[in-house]
Amino acid sequence: MSLTQKEKDARKKGIGGTDAGVLMGVNNYKSPYTLFQEKTGMISDEIPDNEAMYWGNSFENNVLNRFYEDMPHLRPTFREEKDTVVIRPGGIPDYVIGMTDSVFAEMDEEIILGFGIVDAKTMCWPAYDSIEEVVQSIEIGNHHYYYQIQHYLLLTGCCVGYIAILFMDKREFRIIKIQRNEEDINLMLTAYEHFWNCVESNSWDRVIDGSESTTKTIKSMNHIENNLEKQLSEGSVQLWDTIIQRKEMIKELDESKRTMENQIRNELGEYTYGVLPGGRKLSLKVTNKKGYQPKYIEPTSYRSLREVKQKRK
Numbered sequence: 001m002s003l004t005q006k007e008k009d010a011r012k013k014g015i016g017g018t019d020a021g022v023l024m025g026v027n028n029y030k031s032p033y034t035l036f037q038e039k040t041g042m043i044s045d046e047i048p049d050n051e052a053m054y055w056g057n058s059f060e061n062n063v064l065n066r067f068y069e070d071m072p073h074l075r076p077t078f079r080e081e082k083d084t085v086v087i088r089p090g091g092i093p094d095y096v097i098g099m100t101d102s103v104f105a106e107m108d109e110e111i112i113l114g115f116g117i118v119d120a121k122t123m124c125w126p127a128y129d130s131i132e133e134v135v136q137s138i139e140i141g142n143h144h145y146y147y148q149i150q151h152y153l154l155l156t157g158c159c160v161g162y163i164a165i166l167f168m169d170k171r172e173f174r175i176i177k178i179q180r181n182e183e184d185i186n187l188m189l190t191a192y193e194h195f196w197n198c199v200e201s202n203s204w205d206r207v208i209d210g211s212e213s214t215t216k217t218i219k220s221m222n223h224i225e226n227n228l229e230k231q232l233s234e235g236s237v238q239l240w241d242t243i244i245q246r247k248e249m250i251k252e253l254d255e256s257k258r259t260m261e262n263q264i265r266n267e268l269g270e271y272t273y274g275v276l277p278g279g280r281k282l283s284l285k286v287t288n289k290k291g292y293q294p295k296y297i298e299p300t301s302y303r304s305l306r307e308v309k310q311k312r313k
Contacts, residue, residue: 012039014097015192020151021144023191031213032195039199043217056122059166063120064102066173067164074104089157095196100152116160117152121145124169131167138163138176146178150188153180261305281308
């Protein structure tokens, strides 16, 4: 759902459902360090609006409607305030916050058997390679959507949650059921407590990782030159010397890789495809790149060596 400014501001005051997967180490798009800098206000967590986000948000109500059509024994309940939860069990820290898309009552005729939650999602390529891989990774708890549901189950006290996903480019709809997992919830609460202590003390006490998210965050901070000088720690000497060694290793490995690629290219010659012993197939197909301005780059055409992905049987 599209968030109001009030809801965006509230997110900075605690750990929400979309933060759960980051802190549990299964979010490929954001690192805990980046999340820390967002929560402490050093960088913005605003994502510029784009067409994918617009259409994704527009479809989510329809996704919820389709969910309830397919699950007639689940009856949606409604909240007076979107930024509050129906039930908040005791003992949950105040910094654990969030709002799921919908809460339902499971019915047997007119008898309420229990309550649960559902979150609506939309996805399209290239956010995933295979629908089945997405579903499986959620079901086994190796996806940030899984921890987002566990987060909302923690907040509401419910025992069951669902993710309703529309794969827009495939025109395919899936419903994934997730049971409350107390072991995972306890692990989440431990990670939450450690992280929020870092936020409140404004001190990051973990090793800085090499993820793309962390790299982008650090590059975006302190990027204005002030011509001042700082004495670095003794550990920086070993870090810098290791960086130089790694650069040389990468250079040697790149040259070795190109050598081996050239040997295969030479063996393929004019052929587009080559079959390795055992059945794996390589392709040497033409790639065309257009030229562009302002610094004019001439159009180029070359043959790219790749392995052909085999279709699953």
